[in-house]
Amino acid sequence: MAPRQLHLNVNTLNAGFYSSAWRAPSSDPRAYADIAHYVKVAQIAERGTLDAIFLADVPAFSDRPDLRPFQALEPTIVLAHVAAATEHLGLIGTASTSFNDPYNLARRFASLDIASNGRVGWNIVTTADASAARNFGTDELEAHANRYERADEFADVVTALWDSWEDDAFVGDKATGRFIDTAKVHPIDHRGRHFSVRGPLNVPRSVQGRPVLVQAGGSADGIRLAARHAEAIFSVAHTLEGALAFAGTVRTQARTFGRSGDDIVILPGLATIIGSTEAEARRREEELWALTPGDYGLRRVAGILKVDPSSLDLDGPLPEVARPVDGMQTFFDALVGAADREKLTVRQLIRRFGGSTGHRVIVGTPEAIADNIAAWFTAGAVDGFNLMPDVLPEGLEVFVDHVVPLLRKRGLFRTHYSGRTLREHFGLPRPASRFAPGTAVSAPRVAAGR
Amino acid sequence: MAPRQLHLNVNTLNAGFYSSAWRAPSSDPRAYADIAHYVKVAQIAERGTLDAIFLADVPAFSDRPDLRPFQALEPTIVLAHVAAATEHLGLIGTASTSFNDPYNLARRFASLDIASNGRVGWNIVTTADASAARNFGTDELEAHANRYERADEFADVVTALWDSWEDDAFVGDKATGRFIDTAKVHPIDHRGRHFSVRGPLNVPRSVQGRPVLVQAGGSADGIRLAARHAEAIFSVAHTLEGALAFAGTVRTQARTFGRSGDDIVILPGLATIIGSTEAEARRREEELWALTPGDYGLRRVAGILKVDPSSLDLDGPLPEVARPVDGMQTFFDALVGAADREKLTVRQLIRRFGGSTGHRVIVGTPEAIADNIAAWFTAGAVDGFNLMPDVLPEGLEVFVDHVVPLLRKRGLFRTHYSGRTLREHFGLPRPASRFAPGTAVSAPRVAAGR
Numbered sequence: 001m002a003p004r005q006l007h008l009n010v011n012t013l014n015a016g017f018y019s020s021a022w023r024a025p026s027s028d029p030r031a032y033a034d035i036a037h038y039v040k041v042a043q044i045a046e047r048g049t050l051d052a053i054f055l056a057d058v059p060a061f062s063d064r065p066d067l068r069p070f071q072a073l074e075p076t077i078v079l080a081h082v083a084a085a086t087e088h089l090g091l092i093g094t095a096s097t098s099f100n101d102p103y104n105l106a107r108r109f110a111s112l113d114i115a116s117n118g119r120v121g122w123n124i125v126t127t128a129d130a131s132a133a134r135n136f137g138t139d140e141l142e143a144h145a146n147r148y149e150r151a152d153e154f155a156d157v158v159t160a161l162w163d164s165w166e167d168d169a170f171v172g173d174k175a176t177g178r179f180i181d182t183a184k185v186h187p188i189d190h191r192g193r194h195f196s197v198r199g200p201l202n203v204p205r206s207v208q209g210r211p212v213l214v215q216a217g218g219s220a221d222g223i224r225l226a227a228r229h230a231e232a233i234f235s236v237a238h239t240l241e242g243a244l245a246f247a248g249t250v251r252t253q254a255r256t257f258g259r260s261g262d263d264i265v266i267l268p269g270l271a272t273i274i275g276s277t278e279a280e281a282r283r284r285e286e287e288l289w290a291l292t293p294g295d296y297g298l299r300r301v302a303g304i305l306k307v308d309p310s311s312l313d314l315d316g317p318l319p320e321v322a323r324p325v326d327g328m329q330t331f332f333d334a335l336v337g338a339a340d341r342e343k344l345t346v347r348q349l350i351r352r353f354g355g356s357t358g359h360r361v362i363v364g365t366p367e368a369i370a371d372n373i374a375a376w377f378t379a380g381a382v383d384g385f386n387l388m389p390d391v392l393p394e395g396l397e398v399f400v401d402h403v404v405p406l407l408r409k410r411g412l413f414r415t416h417y418s419g420r421t422l423r424e425h426f427g428l429p430r431p432a433s434r435f436a437p438g439t440a441v442s443a444p445r446v447a448a449g450r
Numbered sequence: 451m452a453p454r455q456l457h458l459n460v461n462t463l464n465a466g467f468y469s470s471a472w473r474a475p476s477s478d479p480r481a482y483a484d485i486a487h488y489v490k491v492a493q494i495a496e497r498g499t500l501d502a503i504f505l506a507d508v509p510a511f512s513d514r515p516d517l518r519p520f521q522a523l524e525p526t527i528v529l530a531h532v533a534a535a536t537e538h539l540g541l542i543g544t545a546s547t548s549f550n551d552p553y554n555l556a557r558r559f560a561s562l563d564i565a566s567n568g569r570v571g572w573n574i575v576t577t578a579d580a581s582a583a584r585n586f587g588t589d590e591l592e593a594h595a596n597r598y599e600r601a602d603e604f605a606d607v608v609t610a611l612w613d614s615w616e617d618d619a620f621v622g623d624k625a626t627g628r629f630i631d632t633a634k635v636h637p638i639d640h641r642g643r644h645f646s647v648r649g650p651l652n653v654p655r656s657v658q659g660r661p662v663l664v665q666a667g668g669s670a671d672g673i674r675l676a677a678r679h680a681e682a683i684f685s686v687a688h689t690l691e692g693a694l695a696f697a698g699t700v701r702t703q704a705r706t707f708g709r710s711g712d713d714i715v716i717l718p719g720l721a722t723i724i725g726s727t728e729a730e731a732r733r734r735e736e737e738l739w740a741l742t743p744g745d746y747g748l749r750r751v752a753g754i755l756k757v758d759p760s761s762l763d764l765d766g767p768l769p770e771v772a773r774p775v776d777g778m779q780t781f782f783d784a785l786v787g788a789a790d791r792e793k794l795t796v797r798q799l800i801r802r803f804g805g806s807t808g809h810r811v812i813v814g815t816p817e818a819i820a821d822n823i824a825a826w827f828t829a830g831a832v833d834g835f836n837l838m839p840d841v842l843p844e845g846l847e848v849f850v851d852h853v854v855p856l857l858r859k860r861g862l863f864r865t866h867y868s869g870r871t872l873r874e875h876f877g878l879p880r881p882a883s884r885f886a887p888g889t890a891v892s893a894p895r896v897a898a899g900r
Contacts, residue, residue, distance in 0.1 A: 078530075
């Protein structure tokens with residue numbers, strides 16, 4: 001059996017994960033809306049034999065556009081462009097199940113999967129952002145449970161559409177004039193609570209069968225969605241113990257859906273601030289923090305906690321705060337967890353999380369980062385990480401040139417791509433179409449009692 | 451004043467406009483789902499300094515997938531890829547107002563417009579295809595008038611979103627930390643019969659202001675939509691007189707909406723089968739017809755007429771057929787018009803239209819085609835054509851190498867691109883944002899009495 005392999009994506013958060021990244025000396029403030037920036041990041045990632053580029057998304061302004069970049073360009077458009085400029089790199093785009101239609105989404109990702117020769121993944125999100133809802137005809141978000149119910153059915157419809165062509169439906173025989181064997185292209189005839197979709201998709205199956213399903217979101221409903229559908233998970237993990245527990249929960253729950261539980265690639269976010277010495281890395285962080293405007297950190301932390309910023313005593317401990325019923329639960333838990341564990345004041349908490357995303361941050365040398373990655377990976381807590389460099393492309397360049405070689409030296413990470421598709425990079429099986437004759441239906445089953 | 455310039459797009463109907471194009475010796479049957487095919491066509495078009503590549507679309511199987519290729523890959527994905535492989539060529543993609551959401555569509559085309567440095571056009575269609583409706587939760591199409599009412603409001607929302615950023619909203623000042631001047635980014639607060647959209651768009655304005663609005667569809671509702679919104683029209687014209695009349699109608703009607711009427715580029719479809727002699731061109735057509743499977747032509751003509759194929763007497767004249775109330779009206783008129791004018795039997799009609807799209811076809815030499823294009827253009831009947839080569843890429847290559855030089859020699863067509871954006875290619879003004887201070891609102895006005 002081949003040794004377990006580490007997987008690394010780069011989560012391309014515009015200028016970098018740090019809120020002030022766009023103000024760093026190496027940054028171009030226009031990069032957030034410049035396709036060349038994304039192409040450059042992708043090409044560096046491919047040079048480092050990373051598994052994939054990952055793009056987050058919200059279909060609305062998010063955070064503070066007056067103070068920092070946001071996700072502007074629609075991810076599938078960016079990835080189609082990046083596909084043309086890369087050969088191996090996986091391409092994972094986020095798209096919301098609350099504000100899309102399954103036929104269009106299935107078709108767009110299937111088209112991208114064909115255009116890239118099978119390198120695509122869809123990151124399923126339900127979007128916990130009321131400003132997005134207002135762009136789509138409603139003033140309020142659907143309740144959390146309803147959003148996840150819709151997401152579950154949405155993923156069923158999309159995977160059925162991706163399966164609607166058998167692999168050998170294309171004939172293309174000039175002599176006989178037969179183009180498609182339409183007996184091998186199947187209507188899906190889906191009629192559910194949220195969607196009625198006849199199908200089939202008007203796009204053939206790609207070389208990897210269908211795009212990889214990725215999921216992000218750590219609520220109970222989110223974990224259930226991941227356990228049922230996800231082939232890769234972008235999770236939040238601040239401690240090794242927490243990551244081990246999360247992996248156990250997901251894999252166990254996946255088995256209740258008839259899955260093996262081992263064919264899920266778990267990749268928590270990992271933000272990095274790298275220096276050639278620890279002191280240099282700390283200095284780099286200080287500089288980025290110094291560039292973060294006055295009240296941005298306070299407002300960001302208060303936003304995650306869902307409290308009024310003025311209610312917080314900066315030099316006191318974090319007051320008791322109710323866990324929000326919707327959105328940002330994992331980031332809430334990360335903040336409150338750190339405050340409890342380390343007895344942080346509100347000011348210290350803001351310093352820790354105010355410039356950041358809520359994901360774990362390592363500030364240190366390439367060696368320290370490689371050690372930490374190796375430790376989490378060999379402990380079985382993760383299959384790799386969704387990397388978030390502090391500043392892009394600079395921080396990724398440093399990672400690729402200084403951390404990747406260390407991981408390769410330890411035999412943890414590939415020195416070249418051995419496969420072509422994202423499924424091959426992730427070590428995931430190529431799914432058979434559920435409609436192919438003799439296929440034991442591999443579609444996720446609905447757990448008993450639901 | 452600069453002399454009026456001819457405009458030419460290439461309508462990239464997969465293997466070519468002829469139904470059997472995929473069986474031609476030069477064709478690759480897999481081209482319809484091969485992104486490299488579209489890139490190749492685009493690069494040939496760019497070599498010929500054409501204005502744009504144009505992609506039709508239906509979000510469902512259309513026509514006869516057992517016998518011929520269809521639009522599989524989603525146009526904006528194809529165009530994003532093509533954008534990366536070209537520098538000047540315009541990129542026009544079709545997307546349905548019936549089966550999309552205005553925020554997502556506005557965002558996708560705006561993203562593509564930025565990724566391509568302002569080369570994008572959106573071809574607005576309402577989709578007259580019941581099989582599409584069944585992929586989107588309904589068994590039946592909305593009535594024609596309702597679809598067009600929705601399309602009208604849809605276009606209003608999309609253009610408002612594209613205007614929601616003033617040109618100078620981006621600040622990106624590292625020194626002060628100001629990223630966007632949010633006072634220059636405007637909610638659109640649209641509340642209409644079909645849509646409620648708050649906005650603003652989370653994508654800045656592109657170098658050409660916003661994508662070019664293109665419209666296709668010649669019903670009365672379609673012409674009204676074009677007169678109100680379109681900056682370019684993909685029409686159907688079989689006779690010079692018909693084309694002159696259409697141009698007059700559209701421009702007159704545009705004036706009732708407060709537009710000048712002259713800032714609309716009218717480009718009928720023009721299918722070409724080219725040979726170095728007329729006999730060779732005729733032979734080429736014979737060969738393509740011979741490759742069209744037995745009943746395809748009959749079924750296609752019967753489908754446009756909306757009659758049972760078995761009800762037609764092949765050697766008799768076309769019987770009285772009622773004009774369909776929905777879909778394909780322009781193609782219906784073309785068929786019935788030709789049968790009347792030329793006293794064609796059903797068999798002759800099938801021979802004429804059975805392998806074709808319903809658009810005008812010229813079978814002839816480069817000189818004959820250049821003469822015809824020049825005659826229609828100089829008569830003021832058209833501003834150019836949406837070209838449909840018989841076989842792709844071969845037929846486009848022949849057009850670019852043999853017809854384009856003749857048009858250039860006559861001073862009708864550019865020898866190099868003088869602009870960068872699609873608006874510049876088409877000679878269209880760059881619209882100001884309706885929200886910019888001092889802008890006389892340039893948004894289309896609703897005609898009195900509606």
